[in-house]
Amino acid sequence: MKMWFLGTGAGRPNKHRNVTAIALQLPEPDTGWWLFDCGEATQHQLMHVPLKLSKLEKIFITHLHGDHLYGLPGLLSSRSFDGGVTPLTMYGPTGLKAYIDTVFSLTATALDYELVIHELEEEQASIYTDARFRVEAGPLVHRVPCLGYRVEERDMPGPLMADKLRGLGVKSGPLFGKLKSGQPITLEDGTIITPADVTDGVLRGRIVTVLGDTSPCEMADTLGRHADLIVHEATFAAGLEEKAHEFGHCTTIEAAQTALRAGAKKVALTHFSGRYSNEDLGKLVDEAAAVFPDVIAATDFGVVEIARIHER
Template identity: 85%
Template structure:
């Protein structure tokens, strides 16, 4: 998995950064990607990263403030021009459908694909998407308007097949190998049952990525980020400005770090920085966060974070990332 930060600013674009948009490039063999928020000029930012609009599968909007939403109509329209014909699922708060329908009606925009809009009930937490490989959970955060955080959880899979061991047990190469790789037990002609665990090298642990919208510190942010490989958390203000941050439903660097710490996350990427901070000042903001949680980084526009999958090997073998 790769997380691309298309915009890391708060409120409005400035010389240092664009407004919020984050792309999650799905793990191979998938070729698609998902988008979290779509601030103004998101489609322009996409020109600088290796993601095609025609491959966009899902959009998750955290809330209906303009800096997270104003780029959506243009991006949806451009997807048709870029050859997008498959259905596109869009998730977000109540009012999202009215916004899209109104803009498209007034501009007489016609698309070459179907948009399926899923509006989320305010204050409700739960699974909003699941396909056997990936699951998405949404939960309400604390902001001035209804706002959601999203937790993307990948399923565990069996480790690499130990082909020589499988052959030694009588498994012939071919379809039976495929079943074992897929985690299915197979039965040989003599009735012997070969389980995947006996001929595979451990487990590939599923990754967990949490993308939080604008929020003041809250329990839901910790729940959605529990044991995450990566939490994307807003850090609109520097430490010491907690009162101002909470007045507008935001967090400081230290509060973002504390959420990651409480959640037991592996890493937190700070984003949604106020325009008062230049990119040269981001190192100081990170220093504030790492004083609480050592594995904090500052996201910058067009930067990418790779989320590796942990290969948990059998007893006596080391864990490695892949």
């Protein structure tokens, strides 16, 4: 599982970084990916990373400020031209559907795939679940309704103990595959073998939290609880808390404090004010690292790999 940063700036693009967009590349053997926010020119940013627009499965919009969604109409339209024919599902605040419907109506845009839009209420809720993932959303504190998202991957059986399987008379092949995918098998003599019988521990599911624009709040702590990675805005440097809160944002130290309270493993700072150049990012990281040790500053086209943990 990888997190690609397509835009890490706040408010408007500048020569250092584009506006907000983040891609979650799903783990192999999946080839799909999910997008969190879609600032202006996100489809241009995608040309610099190994993600195909036709493989985009879901889009999660945190809020309706322009720097988080002005890139949506163009990206959705281009997906048709890129061979995207599978359904695409979008989640976001109330008003998202009206925005897309209005732009598409005025521009006579037609898609070659089904677009499903879910407008979310301003309350904590589970919004998606399947055999691999569960996604939860919750309201943050910003100048307009704004959401944070928590992606939980399900645990998987650990490595198969091949010697033990062979000792039980199980030959490699489809039965191995069923056990590896978490399904029990039945032998010819009626013996039932479960994955727990023949696997070495479990591969713990990963947790990724992507927060929209926010001032410090309890929901940010809740969504980030025990996350392997929290993506947290850090619009301003330490010492500018009053200015940050005036506009519904956080400082570097406040982002680090959220990660600390949540018991997260790593925090990626993003959504930097245009006042900071890329050369300033080291100082911003140092501020946060004084509170929380494992912190990075996201940069455009940067990637974070999130590994599974093998637990016995």
